[in-house]
Amino acid sequence: MPLRAVLLVLLLVPSVALVGLWGLATYELGNEYRVQAAQHDLKTTVGPRNAALFNALQRERRLTQEVLAAPEASRTALVGQRAATDRALRAFEPLVSADTSDGQQGLAAAISRTVRVTDRLAQERRAVDAGTVDEERAFTYYTEAIAAGTEVFAAISRGANGEVTGLSQVLFDLNGAVDMINREDAVLARGWPSGRLSDEDYDLVTDAVGTHEYLLKSRVAPNLNAEESRLYTAMTKSEEWRKRVELEERLQASDGEGVALSPARAKEWRTAADASVARLEELIGAHSQVSDAAGAAAVRELKLYLYSVAALGLFAVVLIVLMTWRLTTLLRRRVLAVHDQARDLEQRLPQVVARLEQGENVDVDAEVPELSPAADEFGELSRALNLAGRTAVHTAVRQAEQHRGFERLLQRIARRTQLLIGLQLKKLDALERRHEDPQLLEDLFDLDHLTARLRRYEENLVILAGGQPRRRWRRPVPLLDVLRAAQGEVQDYRRIEIDVEGRPWISERAVGPLIHILAELMENATAFSKPPAPVEVKAAPVSRGVVVEMEDRGLGMEAEQYEAANALMQEPPQMDVMTRADDVRLGLYVVARLAAGLGLQVELRPSAFGGTRVIVLVPQDLVAERPRSVPDAAGDPSPKDAGTPLTPSRRHAEPRPADGADELPVRSRGQAMADVTAPAPAPAGPPAPQTGPVPLPRRTRQASLVAELRAPAPHDPPVSPAPSSAPARSGATIGAFQRQSRKNRAAGARPSAPGTDQSEPPTREDRG
Structure with a gap:
């Protein structure tokens, strides 16, 4: 990959990764904020309405049990309670269409189940009024409706925030204690007229007493704050609470047979139970405020944390991207500087070598000056590159000097050999002029030819060594x-x-x-x-x-x-x-x-x-x-x-x-x-008659x-005159x-023709 692409990858990969991480973290925080905010809103909306319906159903259950146990009793309180229950139900029913996609798990199902159970409320009321149902059936229906409301409490107590969930769990336990006291009250309400409790009713009462005591002492009391603990202590030390507990202990001490449930005790129980429930509702209200405040604070903190993290993350991402871009730019500049230095060296070395080949003298310090790079890895690379360049130039200079010296040596040897070849050619010329024996001349001519070839080979050596033929x-x-x-x-x-x-x-x-x-x-x-x-x-x-x-x-x-x-x-x-x-x-x-x-x-x-x-x-x-x-x-x-x-x-x-x-x-x-001769100039007069043997032609x-x-003839000793033919x-x-x-x-004589030129012919020059 090219350097630009590599640096771009180095810039984009961390930047994209950081942007992705920032976006993912912001999305997760935003999603968590949205969920907690939705859960808090649903808790503050569903909780009061469900509590109103929950308490109304409990009171209506008790009054219904009283009416069924004593038909002659007044129904005024039951009618009034039914109207209060209807108002609470009308306020609760719109919650079915509420958006619970981000709400607590199981909340939508609990609300739907509560609405389905309460849809039969009118039918059950008519049956109670008509007397077609007994206390057990009515008790079962109202308990089922109240259990659906308890499921709603359980759903809204489970949230994304652990602290708020802990507080909501305490609130759920308080409502459970209220439900147990009201259930005990409803069972006793149908037993006061007869003055006796059946074994099933007795079991229900004792179970309810044990359950609400466990909830209050083991689940609620340890998790209350100072203000709530004060209220809890005041509630448990009140006269009404003490009387209710005393009656429950008496009831548990007997086996259910012969327990006096006289109207006087019923009135005493009624007062103690109502006061105890009122004290619990006061504690529930105080704890609800604490839980709601904790939920709202958690949402606000999460919102602030979300905005802070998003802003700081965005700032960090922008800062890191800018720093990465800056560092990659500096890195690219440093790398390009080293690259330019290498390219300059790449262009300079052939020029230096070419100048050396042309015979110029090269100053290494001038061609490859010393560098003072930074003391880092790129500086070390630049120094190494500079050292390599200087070493290469030094080596090129030495090789060029050796090459020129070798060429001069070859040229000198070749020139001296050429001088000897020239002297040898002149000697061959002299021998060829002095001897006329055909066999000897043939050998001399062959030797002359070989010498001329040798001269050409010597000229080849001169040319290869950088010289020129002379x-x-x-x-x-x-x-x-x-x-x-x-x-x-x-x-x-x-x-x-x-x-x-x-x-x-x-x-x-x-x-x-x-x-x-x-x-x-x-x-x-x-x-x-x-x-x-x-x-x-x-x-x-x-x-x-x-x-x-x-x-x-x-x-x-x-x-x-x-x-x-x-x-x-x-x-x-x-x-x-x-x-x-x-x-x-x-x-x-x-x-x-x-x-x-x-x-x-x-x-x-x-x-x-x-x-x-x-x-x-x-x-x-x-x-x-x-x-x-x-x-x-x-x-x-x-x-x-x-x-x-x-x-x-x-x-x-x-x-x-x-x-x-x-x-x-x-x-x-x-x-x-x-076999190549030149024509001689013709004599001025008529040719002289030829007498005697015909003279031989002279080369x-x-x-x-x-x-x-x-070439001009050398000063050789004169030879015998040649014939003039x-x-x-x-x-x-x-x-x-x-x-x-x-x-x-054969005759033993060699006449010479008169009038021939007696001078020695000129010596040849170096021929091709």
């Missing part, structure tokens, strides 16, 4: 002579057929490199084609200069190899003899290097014969005009021979003497081959070369020279 020409040279000079530097030169169209001349500054380029290409053509297949070399002027086409009949190359070779010719790489030591294409590197220096275009293509066709385009600025001072006969081919290659096959096709004498060895050196050095390729470029002349040489050796 062969220079001061005047233009015909292209044919350039091609012949290149041919003379090839090992298998006899297979090369040269054909030049027209008379193009080459500028003096391009003669030496062009000879070298053509010699390398001819060498490759002969080396990669099977003998005796010829290598055709054709040259002709074109619109943009002069083109030389070279075609062999070898194996050729693959398409990828042609592309690689042409790419090499277009952009020659920086030469390094140490890295190119194992490369078989050193000749192509030399060609590419020289061609790039001259601006030549070299292209390799597949040949129709299956081999390779090389096209060398010499641009127009390297093509020269024919010098006016050079006559047509001075080594320039005649018009009829201008386009005909001078090859061994053509030379041997010349007319020969009939005696079939052996010809002299063919000279293998370009323009200075043994004239550099006779076939134009004046621009000739004009040499001719034909096989017949060479054959006559051989025959006459054998005759003179």
Whole structure:
């Protein structure tokens, strides 16, 4: 992943996570607040209405039991209580449609059950009025309705807040104690008229007494606050409470038989029970206020906590996001700074290496200055990168110095070798002039040819070492002579057929490199084609200069190899003899290097014969005009021979003497081959009659070369005068020279023709 994406992930992932956590926490707190607020509202709404209905049903149950036990008793109190119960019921019934989705668990079911039970209240009342029900059935119905109200109390006592739930549980226990006292009162109410209690009624009374005592002493009293404890103590120490407890103890002390339930005791019980219930309701009211206040306080605290957490969480999220964005921005800047430093080093090192390759001196401190980065991990990375850059530049400088030193060493060795080769060529020239033995001359010519090839190889070494060939020409040279000079530097030169169209001349500054380029290409053509297949070399002027086409009949190359070779010719790489030591294409590197220096275009293509066709385009600025001072006969081919290659096959096709004498060895050196001679100027007068043996023709050095390729003759000791007969470029002349040489050796004398030039011919210069 890119750095921007990584930093963006580092920024977004914690930010999104924090925003999600903040949102989740805020949602949970908001949900908890909504639930507690709804539960508090339902408690404050449902609790009073359920308490009113709960108490009204209990009183109506007691009055109903009294009426059923004494039909002659007054019904006024029952009618009034029924009206109070109806009012409480009408206030309770709308709670069925109240939204209890966030309320206490089971509250909706408890309210619905209470409403369903109270729906039968009118029917039960009619049955009581009609006398069709007894005390037990009426007691059971009212107890069931009151139990439904108790379930409502139990539901609203369970909430999300633990403290409020604890307080509500105490309130539920208080209502349970009231229910037990009222149930005891209802059972006793139906026993007062008869003065006796049945076993079932006695069990109900004793169970109710034990239950409300347990609730009050074990569940309520330990959980009351100071004010409520004061009320509870005052209630338990009151006279009415003491009398009720005393009557309950007396009742529990008997077995239910013969208990006197006289009207006097009924009145005493009535007073004590009503007062006890009133005291309990007072305690219930006080505790309800405490519970409601605790619930309201819990809701307010939760609301404040919600707003505080939401605000602080949002502030923390924004702060963390901003800090993360800032830190990632700083981190990105630091990383980009190191990246820019690395990129600068990446761009600087090739430039430094290129300057070093060009021979410039490089100051390491100036190119890679010392840095003073921060003392942290990025600072250490910058220092390491700077140290790596300086080390790389130091290494490049040392390698460049070693490379330049090695190149200078190679050039120095190659130059000295070239000097020795030049001296060897001069010595061979002297030997070739002094000796005329055909076998010896053939060996000398072969040695001369090998020396010329050795000179080319030494020039290759100089070029690969970064130098340039030292062969220079001061005047233009015909292209044919350039091609012949290149041919003379090839090992298998006899297979090369040269054909030049027209008379193009080459500028003096391009003669030496062009000879070298053509010699390398001819060498490759002969080396990669099977003998005796010829290598055709054709040259002709074109619109943009002069083109030389070279075609062999070898194996050729693959398409990828042609592309690689042409790419090499277009952009020659920086030469390094140490890295190119194992490369078989050193000749192509030399060609590419020289061609790039001259601006030549070299292209390799597949040949129709299956081999390779090389096209060398010499641009127009390297093509020269024919010098006016050079006559047509001075080594320039005649018009009829201008386009005909001078090859061994053509030379041997010349007319020969009939005696079939052996010809002299063919000279293998370009323009200075043994079968190439220059015409001598004709005498002013008529030719003198020939007397005696016909003199042998004398070979004239550099006779076939134009004046621009000739070198001044060294001061060698004079030799015997040569015959004045004009040499001719034909096989017949060479054959006559051989025959006459054998005759003179047989006769033991070698006459000289009068009028011949007795001076030594000039020594040749370094040829291609």
